Amino acid sequence: MIRLKQFDWVIFSFLLLIMLIGVVAIYTASTTKTEQGFDVKNYYIKQIVWIFLSLIVLAVIQIIPKPIFEVLIIPSYLFSLILLGLVLLAPEINGSHRWIALKGFNLQPSELAKITTIMMLAKFIGKNNLQEYNILLRAILIISPPVFMILLEPDLGTSVIFFVIMLSMLAFSDLPFFYIILIASPVFSIITSFSIIIFIVYILILIFVLYKSKLSNIAIGFVVAINAFIAVLTPLIWNGLKTYQQNRILTFLDPMRDPFGAGYHIIQSKIAIGSGGITGKGWLLGTQKNLNFLPEHHTDFIFSVIGEEFGFLGCTFILTLYFLFLIQIAKSVSLLNHLEERYTVIGFLAYLTFQLYVNIGMNIGIVPATGIPLPFISYGGSSLLVNVISIAIILKYLNERSVFK
Amino acid sequence: MTKAQFDSKILIVVLLFVLLVILLALGNLQIIQGEKYGLIAEKNFVRIKSNSPVRGEIYDRNYKPIVLNKPSINLYILPGKIKDRNKVAKFVSEFFSVDFETIKKVIHQNRFRLYNEVLLVQDIDYETVVKAAEKFDRFPSLEFKTEQKREYSYPNHFTGYMGKISDKEYRNLKDKGYTINSSIGKSGLELYYEDLLRGEYGYEILQVDASGKSFEFFKHNLHQDAVDGADIILTIDNDLQNYITSIMPSSIPGAVVVMDVTTGEIIAYVSTPNYDQNIFSKTIPETVWNNLMNDPHNPMLDRVIHGSYPPGSVFKTIPALLGLEKGIIERDTKLISCDGGMQVGNRFFKCWLHSGHGRLDVIDAIKYSCDVFFYDLSMKFDLTDMEEFTKMNFLTKKTGIDLYGEREGFFPTTQWYVDNYGKYVNILGQKVNLAIGQGEILVTPLQVCSHYATIAANGVWRQPHLMKKIIKDNYEEKKYYQEQRLPSKSENIQIIQEALYETVNGSYGTGGAARVNGVKVYGKTGSAENHMGSTTHAWFAGYAAWEKPEIAFCVFLENGGHGGSAAAPIAKKFIQYYNSKRHSEEGK
Numbered sequence: 001m002i003r004l005k006q007f008d009w010v011i012f013s014f015l016l017l018i019m020l021i022g023v024v025a026i027y028t029a030s031t032t033k034t035e036q037g038f039d040v041k042n043y044y045i046k047q048i049v050w051i052f053l054s055l056i057v058l059a060v061i062q063i064i065p066k067p068i069f070e071v072l073i074i075p076s077y078l079f080s081l082i083l084l085g086l087v088l089l090a091p092e093i094n095g096s097h098r099w100i101a102l103k104g105f106n107l108q109p110s111e112l113a114k115i116t117t118i119m120m121l122a123k124f125i126g127k128n129n130l131q132e133y134n135i136l137l138r139a140i141l142i143i144s145p146p147v148f149m150i151l152l153e154p155d156l157g158t159s160v161i162f163f164v165i166m167l168s169m170l171a172f173s174d175l176p177f178f179y180i181i182l183i184a185s186p187v188f189s190i191i192t193s194f195s196i197i198i199f200i201v202y203i204l205i206l207i208f209v210l211y212k213s214k215l216s217n218i219a220i221g222f223v224v225a226i227n228a229f230i231a232v233l234t235p236l237i238w239n240g241l242k243t244y245q246q247n248r249i250l251t252f253l254d255p256m257r258d259p260f261g262a263g264y265h266i267i268q269s270k271i272a273i274g275s276g277g278i279t280g281k282g283w284l285l286g287t288q289k290n291l292n293f294l295p296e297h298h299t300d301f302i303f304s305v306i307g308e309e310f311g312f313l314g315c316t317f318i319l320t321l322y323f324l325f326l327i328q329i330a331k332s333v334s335l336l337n338h339l340e341e342r343y344t345v346i347g348f349l350a351y352l353t354f355q356l357y358v359n360i361g362m363n364i365g366i367v368p369a370t371g372i373p374l375p376f377i378s379y380g381g382s383s384l385l386v387n388v389i390s391i392a393i394i395l396k397y398l399n400e401r402s403v404f405k
Numbered sequence: 406m407t408k409a410q411f412d413s414k415i416l417i418v419v420l421l422f423v424l425l426v427i428l429l430a431l432g433n434l435q436i437i438q439g440e441k442y443g444l445i446a447e448k449n450f451v452r453i454k455s456n457s458p459v460r461g462e463i464y465d466r467n468y469k470p471i472v473l474n475k476p477s478i479n480l481y482i483l484p485g486k487i488k489d490r491n492k493v494a495k496f497v498s499e500f501f502s503v504d505f506e507t508i509k510k511v512i513h514q515n516r517f518r519l520y521n522e523v524l525l526v527q528d529i530d531y532e533t534v535v536k537a538a539e540k541f542d543r544f545p546s547l548e549f550k551t552e553q554k555r556e557y558s559y560p561n562h563f564t565g566y567m568g569k570i571s572d573k574e575y576r577n578l579k580d581k582g583y584t585i586n587s588s589i590g591k592s593g594l595e596l597y598y599e600d601l602l603r604g605e606y607g608y609e610i611l612q613v614d615a616s617g618k619s620f621e622f623f624k625h626n627l628h629q630d631a632v633d634g635a636d637i638i639l640t641i642d643n644d645l646q647n648y649i650t651s652i653m654p655s656s657i658p659g660a661v662v663v664m665d666v667t668t669g670e671i672i673a674y675v676s677t678p679n680y681d682q683n684i685f686s687k688t689i690p691e692t693v694w695n696n697l698m699n700d701p702h703n704p705m706l707d708r709v710i711h712g713s714y715p716p717g718s719v720f721k722t723i724p725a726l727l728g729l730e731k732g733i734i735e736r737d738t739k740l741i742s743c744d745g746g747m748q749v750g751n752r753f754f755k756c757w758l759h760s761g762h763g764r765l766d767v768i769d770a771i772k773y774s775c776d777v778f779f780y781d782l783s784m785k786f787d788l789t790d791m792e793e794f795t796k797m798n799f800l801t802k803k804t805g806i807d808l809y810g811e812r813e814g815f816f817p818t819t820q821w822y823v824d825n826y827g828k829y830v831n832i833l834g835q836k837v838n839l840a841i842g843q844g845e846i847l848v849t850p851l852q853v854c855s856h857y858a859t860i861a862a863n864g865v866w867r868q869p870h871l872m873k874k875i876i877k878d879n880y881e882e883k884k885y886y887q888e889q890r891l892p893s894k895s896e897n898i899q900i901i902q903e904a905l906y907e908t909v910n911g912s913y914g915t916g917g918a919a920r921v922n923g924v925k926v927y928g929k930t931g932s933a934e935n936h937m938g939s940t941t942h943a944w945f946a947g948y949a950a951w952e953k954p955e956i957a958f959c960v961f962l963e964n965g966g967h968g969g970s971a972a973a974p975i976a977k978k979f980i981q982y983y984n985s986k987r988h989s990e991e992g993k
Contacts, residue, residue: 256622256625259453259610259622259623259627260608260610260629263622263623264610267623268451270434270442271445271451273431273435273442274434274435274442274443275439275445275446275447277435277436277439277443278436287446307434307435311435312431312436315431315435319424319428319431323423327417327420327421330413330416330417331413333413333416334413346416349416353419353423356423357423357426364430365434
């Protein structure tokens with residue numbers, strides 16, 4: 001049950017503040033300046049309604065007795081897998097199967113799957129005295145079904161999020177460093193395999209790192225062999241792809257190759273943010289925004305509006321606030337008694353931070369373009385709800401922790 | 406002791422690192438490069454420009470033009486440069502004689518599209534352009550552009566016309582490259598083959614400042630060339646089409662279809678009265694539009710496929726074939742004697758010939774179009790049999806011609822009668838009436854033509870169509886259409902063929918007016934009573950053979966009188982015309 005004294009009002013207040021900034025940003029993002037005045041669309045009202053709904057869910061989560069809550073983890077994981085299966089059968093929206101259209105809004109099952117997969121993963125690897133191979137096996141078994149189905153949608157960006165979440169959670173587990181490198185290094189091998197020299201440099205660095213980590217020669221040999229194998233395989237697979245498939249991957253990595261699609265959006269976003277300068281153009285007065293260069297600037301490109309109207313100072317203020325919020329969550333990890341709760345919080349933290357980084361990175365053109373919204377700020381009901389649920393769970397764990405260690 | 410039991414310092418360090426990366430990138434963008442991006446934003450230097458493809462043209466089967474592109478000077482406005490909305494709207498409406506309120510509305514609707522040109526007036530004549538250009542320094546927001554418009558060689562109902570894209574169409578189709586100023590096919594072939602005719606829009610990315618320096622954001626794929634639309638070769642023969650249009654009675658609406666029996670190609674597709682589609686190349690004056698809309702003969706109605714009518718006696722081939730197929734009658738079977746009518750239940754059904762035909766076999770019954778024979782015949786099969794057989798022969802079923810909105814026609818079922826007339830409806834009486842093509846049955850002239858083409862082809866139905874070939878990049882692509890053998894036996898069809906020949910060529914046959922020297926004309930007349938007027942619809946449908954059957958036709962005149970006297974003579978004329986053209990082409 002909820003203990004108001006121990007409720008973490010700091011995290012809760014940060015959450016409210018950030019969502020409020022979101023409403024303000026959505027208001028201006030969906031406003032167009034006209035000769036007579038301002039033409040406002042009602043997205044911000046819808047967002048306020050969603051915030052209220054989310055807060056009710058947050059309250060309910062605090063009240064649910066803990067045993068019931070824990071029993072629900074496995075069924076909700078399975079439920080989100082079913083939804084991910086169903087979405088593949090749903091009609092295509094914008095060329096992929098990501099959404100289930102319900103009355104009034106589009107449900108994105110991969111959003112829910114993120115939360116349930118994190119909790120499932122925490123439940124199964126958050127145990128003391130697990131064998132190394134056992135941790136790895138469990139992690140891979142839990143993460144593979146959702147990742148596989150999300151790749152089928154296809155939604156490469158979201159699959160990458162799952163991968164990053166798993167790596168960050170494993171990084172804090174008993175799993176030796178060696179395994180983390182084993183999992184992560186092939187990604188770099190794939191990237192570097194296109195140039196022999198760069199690949200050799202990369203392998204030398206890898207060997208050096210592994211050697212410094214005091215790993216056995218056999219382990220080092222194993223990692224290098226795997227990487228070399230992947231580096232040989234990659235060009236073969238790449239050349240086997242059709243030109244349009246190659247182009248799709250290249251465009252994902254470098255949107256500037258696609259001046260009429262993603263590249264155009266990113267350039268317009270950069271122009272908007274860059275033209276905001278130090279102090280910004282002022283609330284409601286973004287010129288790029290008013291020209292409607294970006295189609296959906298109240299969702300994925302909302303940061304471009306913030307950057308344009310509030311400038312570097314405004315961005316710094318909002319980002320500082322945001323990171324204080326995340327740091328507050330990070331601090332809470334060491335307060336928790338149960339290992340699986342700590343993993344859950346680390347998972348949520350990784351998930352929120354990564355989304356924030358990928359979204360802002362896309363807006364300022366340092367990260368490939370993916371359809372990932374800015375948590376708590378972008379317009380969108382189902383993503384807001386899921387993000388608030390993750391905070392609600394953190395608050396619940398903190399609230400119900402035992403004060404005696 | 407696991408790593409997760411460490412305190413949170415590692416997490417905080419990672420978070421601070423991420424924050425630092427973002428702030429550095431932001432600082433670079435907003436502080437170091439802020440001025441540059443500010444300038445780009447102000448001057449709006451980076452933009453996508455869309456290039457329109459050239460729309461495909463439409464030609465007849467002999468490559469004579471039907472729809473061509475012609476230059477057209479259009480007036481555009483740039484909402485971002487408007488100084489005084491009312492003044493500019495007033496100037497435009499007065500100078501180019503368009504409605505002031507309409508112009509004001511267009512400007513108001515597009516007030517946010519500061520940098521998009523918005524189409525105001527289409528197809529302005531050259532003199533007005535020269536005069537107006539002198540005054541343009543007062544209105545920097547206005548500009549002329551030379552673009553293309555469609556020119557239709559003759560009024561017709563199959564090519565349809567184009568119009569400015571509607572808001573709804575734009576919302577649904579903008580991914581295909583349409584702009585708010587695009588024209589789009591609104592009806593007929595222009596609509597049906599829109600994607601083919603349109604081609605693909607091209608794009609160009611503009612990233613150059615006023616002094617010509619490129620920002621080089623994008624280095625690759627700066628152009629996506631427009632792909633011009635394909636030219637379409639139709640099955641229509643302009644000469645025959647225009648000849649038939651010229652011989653249609655001026656005061657009676659009607660339709661004529663002529664089809665190639667061996668392919669299903671439509672050689673002529675006439676619906677009268679017609680209208681000039683060229684009026685749609687610019688805003689239509691209200692009076693012209695009102696005249697079109699209020700004309701009692703509805704010139705915009707395509708009577709070939711959008712009108713459905715009771716067929717009258719041209720339908721009699723269906724019950725006759727059904728009787729033969731079911732073995733109810735044979736070639737020589739004579740049914741009840743016609744003495745001017747027949748008592749069915751409590752009602753007396755008249756034959757059109759009040760003095761009566763006596764006892765007839767199927768050939769004479771068709772030849773003289775005796776109603777009583779078919780009344781008697783219809784008593785011997787179910788309504789459902791007749792309904793299914795009619796549909797099987799593609800009457801009261803869509804033919805699938807390459808145009809939208811084709812009417813299906815209608816054939817009532819027992820259930821339909823019960824639903825509409827109550828449980829105690831006299832089905833027998835309705836069935837008798839349907840057997841002579843009267844009552845609730847409705848068909849389109851195209852369906853009738855296609856049915857007679859099937860008889861001519863010994864029972865092979867070929868999908869009627871207008872598109873013959875697509876020409877793209879000098880490469881011709883032939884289209885293939887559905888072909889289907891209908892279940893009737895060919896000996897039974899031959900009996901019908903014989904009857905149709907007798908109708909035109911035998912003494913006292915009802916279709917004598919369509920007889921042509923040197924051509925074997927087969928046909929059936931029809932005079933259908935209807936709700937639209939006191940006079941009957943006149944029908945004449947059949948086919949013409951030289952060495953082999955070549956063309957099938959259907960002539961329909963709305964409340965035009967009797968098939969034999971009103972419709973058959975029209976068929977005679979165009980068969981004669983076709984015959985002489987055929988000879989002159991053979992002579993070459």
